[in-house]
Each structure stands twice: as C-alpha cells, then as structure tokens.
Amino acid sequence: MTPPIPRDIPLPLPAPEGFLEILLIVSFLIHILFVHLMVGGSLFSLVCQIRGLKSPDYEKLAYRIMQTVTVNKSLAVVMGVAPLLVINTLYAPQFYASSALIGDMWMAVIPLVTVAFLLAYAHKFWWNHFINIPELHIGIAALETGLFLFIPLIFMTNVNLMLFPEYWPQVKGFFSAMLLPNVLQRYLHFISATILFSSLFFVWWSGRKSFQNEVGFSRLRVISVRRFFYAFAFGATVFQILTGLVVFASLPPQGMSWGFTLLLMLGGLLVLPAMWWMWQNLTHPGHLLDDRLKEITACFVCAAIIMGIARHDYRENALADHKSAIAEKTANYQAAVKDAREQAQLTAKTQESQTLVPGESAFNLNCAACHHPTLTTVGPALQEIKEIYANNPAGITAWTKAPGKKRPDTMKMPGFSQLSDDELTAISQYLLSH
Known part of the structure; x- marks a missing residue:
C-alpha cells in the first residue's frame, strides 16, 4: 500500500x-x-x-x-x-x-x-x-x-x-x-x-x-x-x-x-x-x-x-x-507555485497590453503620477493640457522632449529622454483623445 x-x-x-x-x-x-x-x-x-x-x-x-x-x-x-x-x-x-x-x-x-x-x-x-x-x-x-x-x-x-x-x-x-x-x-x-x-x-x-x-x-x-x-x-x-x-x-x-x-x-x-x-x-x-x-x-x-x-x-x-518523499513533494510544490506565479504575471501583462489603447500604458507609467485628470497636482490637470494643445499632439510631443517652466509656483517638468518619438506621439494622442 x-x-x-x-x-x-x-x-x-x-x-x-x-x-x-x-x-x-x-x-x-x-x-x-x-x-x-x-x-x-x-x-x-x-x-x-x-x-x-x-x-x-x-x-x-x-x-x-x-x-x-x-x-x-x-x-x-x-x-x-x-x-x-x-x-x-x-x-x-x-x-x-x-x-x-x-x-x-x-x-x-x-x-x-x-x-x-x-x-x-x-x-x-x-x-x-x-x-x-x-x-x-x-x-x-x-x-x-x-x-x-x-x-x-x-x-x-x-x-x-x-x-x-x-x-x-x-x-x-x-x-x-x-x-x-x-x-x-x-x-x-x-x-x-x-x-x-x-x-x-x-x-x-x-x-x-x-x-x-x-x-x-x-x-x-x-x-x-x-x-x-x-x-x-x-x-x-x-x-x-x-x-x-x-x-x-x-x-x-x-x-x-x-x-x-x-x-x-x-x-x-x-x-x-x-x-x-x-x-x-x-x-x-x-x-x-x-x-x-x-x-x-x-x-x-x-x-x-x-x-x-x-x-x-x-x-x-x-x-x-517518507521524509525524503515529503521533502521532494514540498520542493516540487514550491517550484510549481513559482511557475504559476510567473505565468500569472506574464498573462496579466499580456492581457494589459491587449486591452490598453495605444499610449495608455506608457502614460500610466510615466505621466499619471504628476497629472490628474481634473486637479492641478505636481503638474497641470489633463483637462487644462487638452485645452492648451487641442488638436495639436505634436505640440505636446515637442514640449515633452524639451520641457521648461511656465508657472512660478510649480517645479520644472523633467525630461523623458528614455521615451522614443513613437512613444511620445502615442502618449500625446491618447492624452487628447480621453
């Protein structure tokens, strides 16, 4: 038995x-x-x-x-x-x-x-x-x-x-x-x-x-x-x-x-x-x-x-x-848990990339911390940006590549040299369309 x-x-x-x-x-x-x-x-x-x-x-x-x-x-x-x-x-x-x-x-x-x-x-x-x-x-x-x-x-x-x-x-x-x-x-x-x-x-x-x-x-x-x-x-x-x-x-x-x-x-x-x-x-x-x-x-x-x-x-x-069998089963279980966790993370990333519209993921990662949809926080609200750059995504892209300081009571916006032109364009279009 x-x-x-x-x-x-x-x-x-x-x-x-x-x-x-x-x-x-x-x-x-x-x-x-x-x-x-x-x-x-x-x-x-x-x-x-x-x-x-x-x-x-x-x-x-x-x-x-x-x-x-x-x-x-x-x-x-x-x-x-x-x-x-x-x-x-x-x-x-x-x-x-x-x-x-x-x-x-x-x-x-x-x-x-x-x-x-x-x-x-x-x-x-x-x-x-x-x-x-x-x-x-x-x-x-x-x-x-x-x-x-x-x-x-x-x-x-x-x-x-x-x-x-x-x-x-x-x-x-x-x-x-x-x-x-x-x-x-x-x-x-x-x-x-x-x-x-x-x-x-x-x-x-x-x-x-x-x-x-x-x-x-x-x-x-x-x-x-x-x-x-x-x-x-x-x-x-x-x-x-x-x-x-x-x-x-x-x-x-x-x-x-x-x-x-x-x-x-x-x-x-x-x-x-x-x-x-x-x-x-x-x-x-x-x-x-x-x-x-x-x-x-x-x-x-x-x-x-x-x-x-x-x-x-x-x-x-x-x-x-019996102790050896338990140790082996425990090790196998831990390995299976690790694999399942990694697979779940991979699946979540895949689903996220499939459901997000172009530019949304990059915006969430790089911009959302400072720009609230309606409130002025570290930077201006998204609603204000949309009013300034209406139908001008290229203007947002140009500003992001070489930002300055427009308001004396706010900090200067940092540059995002790590983002490519395609990513900046996608962010700009996403921002003005939502």
Whole structure:
C-alpha cells in the first residue's frame, strides 16, 4: 500500500537538527523516568492498600507511596513538554497525521489526565476520610491507577502510528491503530519498565535512614518491605527481557539496521550483571539489600540511555524514505507555485497590453503620477493640457522632449529622454483623445 505523502511547511528549524535530536532523546528519557515512577507508584500504592486489608503496616506503606505519586506526577507533566514540542518540530507531518487519525482519543488525553490527577489528590488528601470505607478507598485508587495505565497507551499508539505511514489509510480511529503490529507488545514492555524502575526507586526510598521513623516499622519489617520491592524489580527485569525480545521480533523491518540491533544488544548485556547482583541480594536474607544497589541502578540507567538512542535510530530509519518523499513533494510544490506565479504575471501583462489603447500604458507609467485628470497636482490637470494643445499632439510631443517652466509656483517638468518619438506621439494622442 502506497503511504500518503503530505506536503511540509517549508519553514527553517529553530535549532540545528542534530541538537534537536539530542534534546529529544535526553528530555524524553527524563520525562519517561517520572512517568514510570508516577504509574509504578500508583500501582504499588494500590497493591499495598489491598494487602493492607489484612496487614495494617501495608496500609501505612500505601499512604507513604501515594505521597510520592503526586510529586512524580507533576514532574512527569513538566518534563513532558520538551519532548512533545521537539517531536512536533522534527516530525510535524507524521505526528500531525497520526494525531488526527486517532483524533477523538488524542483530544481526550487532557480530560483524562485532569480526572486522573484530581483522583490522585483526592486519594492523597482524603485518605483518612475513606480508610474506613474500603470499597471507596480502594475503588478510587483503582480508577486512578487505571487511568494512569491507559493514558500512556494513547501516547504509545500515536507514536507507533506516526512511524508507519503505510498503515494510515486503513486506520479507523484509536482502537484500530492500537491493534496495529507492535503496539501492545511495546505497551507490555513499558509496563515492565514501569515496575522495574519504580521498584528500584522504592528499594532506595525505603532504605533511607528516616524511612523507619516515618512509617514506624521495625528493622525486620523494613527489610521485608525492601525485599518485597526487590522481588518485583527482579521479576520485572525478567519480564522486560522477554517482552523486549517479542518487541524486537515484531518490529516492522523498515526501521531495522545493524546499528539499531547492536545498540539493543549492548543495552541488554548491561542488564545481565544487574540481574546477578539483584539475585544475590534476594537469596542472602538478613541484610538491608544495599549490596551493589548503586551499581545495579547505574546498569539500568545506562541501558535506558542506550535504548533511548536505539529508539530514535529506529524512528529515523523507519521514516527516512517518507521524509525524503515529503521533502521532494514540498520542493516540487514550491517550484510549481513559482511557475504559476510567473505565468500569472506574464498573462496579466499580456492581457494589459491587449486591452490598453495605444499610449495608455506608457502614460500610466510615466505621466499619471504628476497629472490628474481634473486637479492641478505636481503638474497641470489633463483637462487644462487638452485645452492648451487641442488638436495639436505634436505640440505636446515637442514640449515633452524639451520641457521648461511656465508657472512660478510649480517645479520644472523633467525630461523623458528614455521615451522614443513613437512613444511620445502615442502618449500625446491618447492624452487628447480621453
């Protein structure tokens, strides 16, 4: 199927393209980190609330986790402005087209985000009001978490659709775009990353010296909580590797390259030592699980950076032909516009020369600025000239070739040496006949 080729708006980029690409990668990685912490925090708060029905300690833990969600939510929104603006700048035709194709759901992002944020604040600030009504208490948390999980799926569907213009003609709204190849696989990969990074964050968060006093837990309970998060982090890593392989196998081939593949392999290799250190922590009970936590975090951060670069590499490869086709169509359009403008000007001049009587065009060009039909302006009015030179066009011609100064209150008429005798005669005859 031939992909639609829209015409671009030929405006210069606000900065060098390479700089914008680096800005896109860096700003997106920062944004997605806080998205992971926001969504993962909401998930863990819900899980801990459910566990808190039988263990009050987990209810306390759920409340503390919920306090991090609203902070990370604000950071996720603020840090999301830059990548959204840059992707609109670098890939305007593709991103505009994909956004229009899922238009209703794309426009629903703002009200959905608003409702999710209001639920998060209600969940946090009215916690003690709802704690004795578990159905409402957990219901608000579940609805908030469900919205936080669904909104990234809209963004992922849009960005995936942007990459593959050949699918645009067959898309009939959001849900058909969501079912295109690779969307759901990438979404599962995103969920596993969310659990992984938020789990590691809460392993560090619950290991702070002040945490035990904040929640009133014993040392053994703190170790249990950290082990709870560590187990999720390890399981999410395994799941992410599996979903990553599925995503790689299902990616459309037009974005593939050896560079992209090598970047993925390098990112995957960095995860292996982190998994081994995590496993050692989990299988050696009795300590606070801090062994190699910094190294584990560093491995995952480096892997995320490499994956971010690989993601951009795939996007560039996938859209290279389409961007070239858009540039060619835009250049052809500009050339056609230029030709049409020149042809219109030529036609107008031809029509003007055909409709004007002899001498009219030369009079309009050389004389009309100073001689009004009835009013004395720079020079005498045409009516006065006609009265002076009635039936004497030769007199006008002679005067124009060697003008003088007849009136003391007016300037001397300039000469028109550039006009031929035939042109002067035509002007004179036109002037006396109109």
